[in-house]
Amino acid sequence: MMQATSAKVTKLNRVERNAWTKQKIFDAATKVVGKYGYAEASVARITEAAGVAQGTFYNHFENRQELLDQLLPKIGLDMVRFIRARTGTADAARQEIERFSAFFDFIREVPEFLRILNEAEFFAPVGYQKHFDNISSAYVRILQRSRSAGATTAFTDEEFEAIVQVLMGARGYLSRRYSYSEHGVTAVPDYVVTAYQKLVTHGLFNTDDKDNNDER
Amino acid sequence: MMQATSAKVTKLNRVERNAWTKQKIFDAATKVVGKYGYAEASVARITEAAGVAQGTFYNHFENRQELLDQLLPKIGLDMVRFIRARTGTADAARQEIERFSAFFDFIREVPEFLRILNEAEFFAPVGYQKHFDNISSAYVRILQRSRSAGATTAFTDEEFEAIVQVLMGARGYLSRRYSYSEHGVTAVPDYVVTAYQKLVTHGLFNTDDKDNNDER
Amino acid sequence: MMQATSAKVTKLNRVERNAWTKQKIFDAATKVVGKYGYAEASVARITEAAGVAQGTFYNHFENRQELLDQLLPKIGLDMVRFIRARTGTADAARQEIERFSAFFDFIREVPEFLRILNEAEFFAPVGYQKHFDNISSAYVRILQRSRSAGATTAFTDEEFEAIVQVLMGARGYLSRRYSYSEHGVTAVPDYVVTAYQKLVTHGLFNTDDKDNNDER
Amino acid sequence: MMQATSAKVTKLNRVERNAWTKQKIFDAATKVVGKYGYAEASVARITEAAGVAQGTFYNHFENRQELLDQLLPKIGLDMVRFIRARTGTADAARQEIERFSAFFDFIREVPEFLRILNEAEFFAPVGYQKHFDNISSAYVRILQRSRSAGATTAFTDEEFEAIVQVLMGARGYLSRRYSYSEHGVTAVPDYVVTAYQKLVTHGLFNTDDKDNNDER
DNA sequence: TATGAATGAGGCTTCATTCAT
DNA sequence: GATGAATGAAGCCTCATTCAT
Numbered sequence: 001m002m003q004a005t006s007a008k009v010t011k012l013n014r015v016e017r018n019a020w021t022k023q024k025i026f027d028a029a030t031k032v033v034g035k036y037g038y039a040e041a042s043v044a045r046i047t048e049a050a051g052v053a054q055g056t057f058y059n060h061f062e063n064r065q066e067l068l069d070q071l072l073p074k075i076g077l078d079m080v081r082f083i084r085a086r087t088g089t090a091d092a093a094r095q096e097i098e099r100f101s102a103f104f105d106f107i108r109e110v111p112e113f114l115r116i117l118n119e120a121e122f123f124a125p126v127g128y129q130k131h132f133d134n135i136s137s138a139y140v141r142i143l144q145r146s147r148s149a150g151a152t153t154a155f156t157d158e159e160f161e162a163i164v165q166v167l168m169g170a171r172g173y174l175s176r177r178y179s180y181s182e183h184g185v186t187a188v189p190d191y192v193v194t195a196y197q198k199l200v201t202h203g204l205f206n207t208d209d210k211d212n213n214d215e216r
Numbered sequence: 217m218m219q220a221t222s223a224k225v226t227k228l229n230r231v232e233r234n235a236w237t238k239q240k241i242f243d244a245a246t247k248v249v250g251k252y253g254y255a256e257a258s259v260a261r262i263t264e265a266a267g268v269a270q271g272t273f274y275n276h277f278e279n280r281q282e283l284l285d286q287l288l289p290k291i292g293l294d295m296v297r298f299i300r301a302r303t304g305t306a307d308a309a310r311q312e313i314e315r316f317s318a319f320f321d322f323i324r325e326v327p328e329f330l331r332i333l334n335e336a337e338f339f340a341p342v343g344y345q346k347h348f349d350n351i352s353s354a355y356v357r358i359l360q361r362s363r364s365a366g367a368t369t370a371f372t373d374e375e376f377e378a379i380v381q382v383l384m385g386a387r388g389y390l391s392r393r394y395s396y397s398e399h400g401v402t403a404v405p406d407y408v409v410t411a412y413q414k415l416v417t418h419g420l421f422n423t424d425d426k427d428n429n430d431e432r
Numbered sequence: 433m434m435q436a437t438s439a440k441v442t443k444l445n446r447v448e449r450n451a452w453t454k455q456k457i458f459d460a461a462t463k464v465v466g467k468y469g470y471a472e473a474s475v476a477r478i479t480e481a482a483g484v485a486q487g488t489f490y491n492h493f494e495n496r497q498e499l500l501d502q503l504l505p506k507i508g509l510d511m512v513r514f515i516r517a518r519t520g521t522a523d524a525a526r527q528e529i530e531r532f533s534a535f536f537d538f539i540r541e542v543p544e545f546l547r548i549l550n551e552a553e554f555f556a557p558v559g560y561q562k563h564f565d566n567i568s569s570a571y572v573r574i575l576q577r578s579r580s581a582g583a584t585t586a587f588t589d590e591e592f593e594a595i596v597q598v599l600m601g602a603r604g605y606l607s608r609r610y611s612y613s614e615h616g617v618t619a620v621p622d623y624v625v626t627a628y629q630k631l632v633t634h635g636l637f638n639t640d641d642k643d644n645n646d647e648r
Numbered sequence: 649m650m651q652a653t654s655a656k657v658t659k660l661n662r663v664e665r666n667a668w669t670k671q672k673i674f675d676a677a678t679k680v681v682g683k684y685g686y687a688e689a690s691v692a693r694i695t696e697a698a699g700v701a702q703g704t705f706y707n708h709f710e711n712r713q714e715l716l717d718q719l720l721p722k723i724g725l726d727m728v729r730f731i732r733a734r735t736g737t738a739d740a741a742r743q744e745i746e747r748f749s750a751f752f753d754f755i756r757e758v759p760e761f762l763r764i765l766n767e768a769e770f771f772a773p774v775g776y777q778k779h780f781d782n783i784s785s786a787y788v789r790i791l792q793r794s795r796s797a798g799a800t801t802a803f804t805d806e807e808f809e810a811i812v813q814v815l816m817g818a819r820g821y822l823s824r825r826y827s828y829s830e831h832g833v834t835a836v837p838d839y840v841v842t843a844y845q846k847l848v849t850h851g852l853f854n855t856d857d858k859d860n861n862d863e864r
Numbered sequence: 865t866a867t868g869a870a871t872g873a874g875g876c877t878t879c880a881t882t883c884a885t
Numbered sequence: 886g887a888t889g890a891a892t893g894a895a896g897c898c899t900c901a902t903t904c905a906t
Contacts, residue, residue, distance in 0.1 A: 011333065013885085014884095014885070014888080014890080016891080018889090019888070021890075021891085037226065037338065039338070042874080042875060042876085042877075043876065043877085044874085044875075044876090048345040052891075052892090053364070053891060053893055054877090054892085054893070055877090055878080055891070055892055055893060055894090056891055056892070056893095057877095058876095058878080059889085059890055059891070060890090061419045063876080063877075064875090066876090069895045119335070119338050121334075121392070122253070122334075122335055122338060122339075122340075124272070129403045136349035142234060147876080149902075154414075155411060156407060158405070158407045159407050159408075159410060159411035159414070159898080160391060160411075162393075162394075162407060162408045162411040163411050163415060165389040165390050165393050166382070166385070166386040166389065166411075166412065166415060168389060169382070169388055169389030170381070170385050170386070171385075171388050172385055172388075172389065173381040173384055173388065174295075174378060174381050174385070176337070177378075178378075189374070191375050191378060193373060194375060195374075195375035195382070196378065198369060198370075198371065198375070199379060199382060199419035200419060201413070201419070201423050202418045202419045203414065203415035203416060203417070203419020203420065204415060206421065212362065230865085233865085234865075236866085236868085258899085258900060258901080260900070261902075262901095265891060268867085269866060269867040269868055270867080270868065270869095270902090271865095271866065271867050271868060271902090271903085271904085272867070272868095273901095273902095274901095274902070274903080275865060275866070280900095280901065280902090297888075303891090376891075413871080445906085446867080446868075446869080446905095448692075450905095452870085463842075470904090474896060474897085475896080476897090477900085483706050484870075484871090485872055486657070486871085486872070486897090487870070487872060487873090487899080487900080488871070488872095488899090488900070489870055490869055490897095490899080491868085491869055492868070492869090495897080495898075496896090534800040534892065539905090544877070545682070550769070551770050553766075553824070554685070554687070554767055554771075555770075560889080575878085585846060585850065587843060587846065588839060589837040590837070590843075591840075591842060591843035591846070592843075594822060594825075594826075594839060594844070595847060596823040597818070597821040597822050597825050598814070598818040598847060599821070599845075600820065600821060601814070601817030601819075601821030602813070602814040602817050603817075604817055604820075605813040605814065605816055605817030606810060606813050606814065606817070608769070609810075610810075610815050621806070623804060623807050624807075624811060625809050627806075627807035627808075627814070628810065628814065630802075630803065630851065631814060631852060633851070634801065634850045634851045635846065635849070635851020635852065636851065649900040662886085666886075669886085669887085688885080690878085690880080691879075692878095692879070700887075700888085701887060701889055702880090702881090702889060702890095703881090703882085703883080703886095703887065703888050703889060703890095704886075704887055704888070704889095705880095705881095706880095706881070707886055707887070708886095712880065712881090782892085799873075
């Protein structure tokens, strides 16, 4: 989650200055794509936002697409770390809700992520694929583990793969519907979490209701 | 599902010729977007496919975006009709599976739809919104009805709205993952349907397993 | 040798206007390349000289290279006609001198030709090849005919091919050396023609000196 | 024909290291231009091939053009030496054929030369001029000497100058036509030499045929 | 209404050259 | 002297839209 901050630019050696410039471009791209979308993220706009010349861009990236394709995977890793840090040791169903909620926390933390994620499929397909593979394989493993622990209803590995698509689709569609607002990214209403929870708790896990919502 | 066919071009009055031309452009756009995506659907390409001059385009549509925004809602209605025709009178859960399957049948019937639907959010946002409103309000009503019939677990109206997002997200993501192939649109594997069925049957509806897979 | 002249622009139908614009671009390119060389003949410069927008260029030519590759062959044909019109019915050797002289007359008539010809090999290789094939095959045929008439020393067909290279090389190098000047293209000195005449008369043809330079 | 070889880099004083670097750049430029042509010989490519930084280039050459303009004259001298060493003491006509053949031997020895020579006129005009002056003045002197010896037909000095252009043009055009091939530079066919020989022997020199191809 | 050439803004990329380290 | 990142001008091309016929 390294980020170029304008503090103490002084006294950097060559390597550092180089990395610093690349980071500036990267950060600028994140902001521009997050705000205007990939389609409007011209090299001119990005470099202007980064405060470097247009030519400088090509000292650090092969071409425009290469940068765009790096955006999602890089931030995606931040997301994974963020979510993992917020996942406790409760039962499988509750952990899934934690992950779900953490996802929405993350997109508020990094509001650019929402657009970067949602548009990537069409504007940065390579990056999208990379991210998707990262995420979905890890996600499938999680489900497999909860199956071993007897926590999920009977699903085959292939079915888990499909389920992961559904769960990721849920995040994608719900975030588009509930997180965008005039000024930035907002939290989703509670009932969204509740709805998801109901669906998943019974549809995916073998949880009794009593376990799930404390006393009831 | 009106479509311009080259039969009997003769003997059309002015109004008919007008509509006919517009339809040709519309059909061409459907094909082009379906095949190459919105980004590659230039006015030149569309008009060439339609066999009309570029200028003609602007006699029928305010601008490129206007046409693109009409694409999804129009085909979306076809989809609704198609699915409705394939939904029986079984119990709510089974109906949902029928709708789900019918969706994948439809995108094979109208292969252009897949791309038109999936890309619309970013290239034809107005049309996307329109389509989405069409669909989701109808969808919510269906769920409300099944709730009245006691067929669904307890969900509030707002939660239903969220659930609809999830169900549509499932279709979107699953179709992207499983329907695209080298040559056109293919059927999804059975386990995709099964996985969805398991999730929905227990997560959304009060169905016992026994009820679900036999005649009764 | 059609050329766009600014006279009576009025009253042209669509097809004519179209051809007229293309011709304007073509003429402009001829001038620009003739004056500044291919390397400096940017589309911007050409279209500016033609008085049309840059985008117009691409309504008439696939790309910059396509135009450049048409330049030489087109003017080359003018050259062939020009030279042919100036070749009499004298003996073979004298005809060759006529052709040689006519070449230098032509480059004064169409001063742009010099640069267009000489640079083409490296900047418009396709056009160069085309032109070269045009010229050299015709040239070889001429030599073959004079051989049949007993006018040339013994050369095989393959040797004629090589000779043609030499004769064209002579024109190329001599024109570079003697025709360029500060302000436009100038006539070559008489001694250049004389030298060529001597070389060719004895080296290529069986001409006695007496025949060649009248009385002596 | 000094050339940077990677042997004993050790123990060079400042001046030597300096010259060594410059030579490396020079050699790299020769290779790059020979292989890709002047147009593709960017400073980046040359310095990369030389194994030095781009900035280093400007410590040794004022600018890109300056280097390019040095290429031909320098190798041209090698050529002169090469040809001179292969010219015997036979009669004038035979010597000219030796020179002609030696030229084609040289471009096989130094395959880069072909492109460097042929493209120079347009990409390195200053260097081209220099080279041309070198060559042609020497060439004219040779012809003058053979005239003094009574070996050439009557030509004035000015005519010799023109003849030299023709002879160089012959080499240029013939090499372009016959020496380039897929993989490097190849020998010209025998009939090319024969054709040249016939043209020159009778056109330029007073040689009887009988004199030409036997011992005498 | 249909036509299709003309427009010009804007996008991506290359590359010679400079300059701080 | 060597380095290599930074610069920015300039080039080619695309494409939505306009407009005269």
